[in-house]
Amino acid sequence: MNQHPPVSVAIARFEDIVARGLRALIDEDTSLQLVAADVPHECLAEALRSHAPQVAIINFGSLVVASEVRDLNLAFPATRLVVLANRPTAAESRQMLAFGATACLAKSTQARDVLHAIHLASRGLYVMPPATIEYGVLGGPELLTPREADVLELLQIGRSNAEIANDLHVSVETVRTHARRVYRKLGVRTRRDLRSRH
Amino acid sequence: MNQHPPVSVAIARFEDIVARGLRALIDEDTSLQLVAADVPHECLAEALRSHAPQVAIINFGSLVVASEVRDLNLAFPATRLVVLANRPTAAESRQMLAFGATACLAKSTQARDVLHAIHLASRGLYVMPPATIEYGVLGGPELLTPREADVLELLQIGRSNAEIANDLHVSVETVRTHARRVYRKLGVRTRRDLRSRH
DNA sequence: AGTACGGGTGATGCGCGCCTCACCCTTTTA
DNA sequence: TAAAAGGGTGAGGCGCGCATCACCCGTACT
Numbered sequence: 001m002n003q004h005p006p007v008s009v010a011i012a013r014f015e016d017i018v019a020r021g022l023r024a025l026i027d028e029d030t031s032l033q034l035v036a037a038d039v040p041h042e043c044l045a046e047a048l049r050s051h052a053p054q055v056a057i058i059n060f061g062s063l064v065v066a067s068e069v070r071d072l073n074l075a076f077p078a079t080r081l082v083v084l085a086n087r088p089t090a091a092e093s094r095q096m097l098a099f100g101a102t103a104c105l106a107k108s109t110q111a112r113d114v115l116h117a118i119h120l121a122s123r124g125l126y127v128m129p130p131a132t133i134e135y136g137v138l139g140g141p142e143l144l145t146p147r148e149a150d151v152l153e154l155l156q157i158g159r160s161n162a163e164i165a166n167d168l169h170v171s172v173e174t175v176r177t178h179a180r181r182v183y184r185k186l187g188v189r190t191r192r193d194l195r196s197r198h
Numbered sequence: 199m200n201q202h203p204p205v206s207v208a209i210a211r212f213e214d215i216v217a218r219g220l221r222a223l224i225d226e227d228t229s230l231q232l233v234a235a236d237v238p239h240e241c242l243a244e245a246l247r248s249h250a251p252q253v254a255i256i257n258f259g260s261l262v263v264a265s266e267v268r269d270l271n272l273a274f275p276a277t278r279l280v281v282l283a284n285r286p287t288a289a290e291s292r293q294m295l296a297f298g299a300t301a302c303l304a305k306s307t308q309a310r311d312v313l314h315a316i317h318l319a320s321r322g323l324y325v326m327p328p329a330t331i332e333y334g335v336l337g338g339p340e341l342l343t344p345r346e347a348d349v350l351e352l353l354q355i356g357r358s359n360a361e362i363a364n365d366l367h368v369s370v371e372t373v374r375t376h377a378r379r380v381y382r383k384l385g386v387r388t389r390r391d392l393r394s395r396h
Numbered sequence: 397a398g399t400a401c402g403g404g405t406g407a408t409g410c411g412c413g414c415c416t417c418a419c420c421c422t423t424t425t426a
Numbered sequence: 427t428a429a430a431a432g433g434g435t436g437a438g439g440c441g442c443g444c445a446t447c448a449c450c451c452g453t454a455c456t
Contacts, residue, residue, distance in 0.1 A: 004308075065384045065392055067342075067350065091340030095383070098336050105323075110202075113321060116314035123311060124328030125303075133324055135296045139335040142289040143296055147445060149265040156263045161401075173447050180403065186264075190402075194263060343414060359431070371417050378433065388424095388432075 007122040010036035010053040012044055013062065014084070018107060022057065025111050032118065048076045054122045058101070060085030066095050073100025080121045084114075090132040103127035142185055151178040155191045205320040208234040208251040210242055211260065212282070216305060220255065223309050230316065246274045252320045256299070258283030264293050271298025278319045282312075288330040301325035342383055349376040353389045 009032050011022055019038055026032045039047045041062040048056055056079050058069065073081055080102040085092065093104040102121040105114060106129055117127040135146065144152065154164045161179065165172040179191070188194055207230050209220055217236055224230045237245045239260040246254055254274075256267065258281050271279055278300040283290065291302040300319040303312060304327055315325040342350065352362045359377065363370040377389070386392060 004310075065386060067384065089340075091383075094336045095341055097331055098341050109323075110321065112202075113318055113323065116318050117323070120311055120314050120318070120325060123308065125307075125311065125315070126324070126326040126328075126331055127318060128324040128326075130322030130324075133295050137336055138292045138296050141443080143293050144264065145444060149268060149297070152263050153265050153269070156265075170445085171447055173449090174445070176401080176403090177446075179401090183402080345415065368415085369417055371419090372415070374431080374433090375416075377431090381432080 004031065006031050006033040007055060007119065008033050008035045008051070008053040009118060010034075010039060010047055010051055010056045010079075012057060012059045013038050013040050014059050018084075021111065022114070025115060026118075029115055032115070045072065045075060048072065048079050052076070053079055055080045055082055055118050057118070058083045060088065060092070060096075060104075066092070067099060069096055069101050070099035080124065082118060082121050082127075088129060090129075093129050093132045094137060097126065097128065104129060144182065144185060148178050148182050148185070151175060152182045152186075152194070155179060155182065156194050158191075158195070202229065204229050204231040205253060205317065206231050206233045206249070206251040207316060208232075208237060208245055208249055208254045208277075210255060210257045211236050211238050212257050216282075219309065220312070223313060224316075227313055230313070243270065243273060246270065246277050250274070251277055253278045253280055253316050255316070256281045258286065258290075258294070258302075264290070264297060267294055267299050268297035278322065280316060280319050280325075286327060288335075291327055291330045292335065295324065295326065302327060302330075340383060342380065346376050346380050346383070349373060350380050350384075350392070353377060353380065354392050356389075356393060 009026055011019070011026070011034070013019065014022060023034070023037055026034050035051045035053050036047045041059065044056070044058070056072075056076075058072070058081055060083050063069065069081060069083065072079075081100065082103040082105065083096045083101045084105050084107055085096075086107050088096070088104055088106055096104040102124065103117045103126065105117055105127070109117075109129075120127055150168060151164060154167060159167065161172050161175045164175045168175070182194075183189060186194070207224055209217070209224070209232070211217065212220065221232070221235055224232050233249045233251050234245045239257065239262075242254070242256070254270075254277050256270070256279055261267065267279060267281065270277075279298065280301040280303065281294045281299045282303050282305055283294075284305050286294070286302055286304055294302040300322065301315045301324065303315055303325070307315075307327075318325055348366060349362060352365060357365065359370050359373045363373045366373070381387060384392070
């Protein structure tokens with residue numbers, strides 16, 4: 001029922017065992033088409049230029065500097081970059097995404113999950129390893145702060161400002177300030193709207 | 199070769215068509231095991247408590263407020279939350295992740311990608327829709343700051359600390375401080391390492 | 397008329413990242 | 427050998443988000 005054209009994939013050079021595993025994995029998946037494999041690190045740009053794969057699997061370990069990922073992404077924006085690292089830290093993973101990678105995976109990731117990630121990345125969805133997202137690392141002033149979320153929750157169940165102030169052990173004025181920001185961020189004008197929305 | 203126990207999945211209540219599609223999708227996948235389906239929104243917490251599924255697919259549209267996701271995540275940290283929204287904005291997606299969701303998907307996502315995301319989410323990997331990550335929305339003290347990027351650029355073209363200090367109109371000591379942070383963040387030890395490519 | 401609510405503005409304190417610079421030390425390089 | 431670079435530590439100032447509270451005004455409901 002789903003007839004999609006195969007996803008073209010290029011693989012950078014990896015350690016022998018890893019490379020063989022990756023190749024076998026991708027060969028097994030008929031919806032993935034290998035267009036280049038075992039590409040030496042210094043030939044990556046050339047390979048991306050000539051093959052223009054939808055997905056390129058990059059070896060984090062062979063990166064001389066992390067910003068090479070940014071350079072590749074700027075030069076070949078049509079190719080989604082999947083970075084495979086031995087044991088990426090949360091910071092490294094975030095840096096990879098900040099530099100334009102679409103996915104960052106540990107080599108300890110299960111084989112099937114690598115395939116899942118390749119497919120998702122080929123269609124632009126981001127994949128990040130566990131424990132890389134906490135409140136605070138996601139910028140953006142439109143996000144509700146933890147305190148605003150507390151107020152929102154109580155607003156939603158119909159509590160008055162005075163009751164909320166009592167619940168949270170703060171002044172009514174503080175509650176009103178939080179409520180105003182919640183209204184603005186969620187694009188509503190009254191507490192009523194919070195309950196009738198959706 | 200891959201003998202993994204199936205992943206238990208619970209599905210919240212969705213629009214009829216969507217619900218049928220989701221069910222069929224998950225029934226087809228032998229590595230997914232449906233433990234609850236068409237769970238009304240008000241029974242979600244109860245369903246998660248009794249079935250303790252590895253993954254729960256949440257209907258963004260039936261959320262009264264976004265912070266319900268946070269509450270569910272706090273109450274059932276072992277269950278990965280996959281939020282399915284009609285057309286999530288970048289802010290909404292980030293808010294979902296900030297509130298503890300492991301994946302946020304648009305309903306326009308291809309069926310197979312929903313399955314991919316469920317599998318990845320079951321093992322803790324984060325999945326985000328396209329265009330939700332730009333440079334800057336990822337906070338974190340480990341990313342290169344603008345000033346560090348300035349220094350990096352000059353370091354890469356071979357300028358000395360004194361020259362960089364002159365270019366940027368700051369002290370040599372400041373340049374050395376920026377350079378140190380750049381080295382640490384990029385995992386290199388010398389400016390040579392930054393140039394060994396190109 | 398009194399109370400609660402929505403909306404604007406501003407102030408305060410705290411924490412934290414960023415930028416700047418300084419002083420110390422060792423290693424590398426010219 | 428002297429200069430440059432790498433590495434550690436710490437300090438001071440600045441900006442900003444967050445949380446808290448205060449005062450102003452107008453409106454809606456009772």
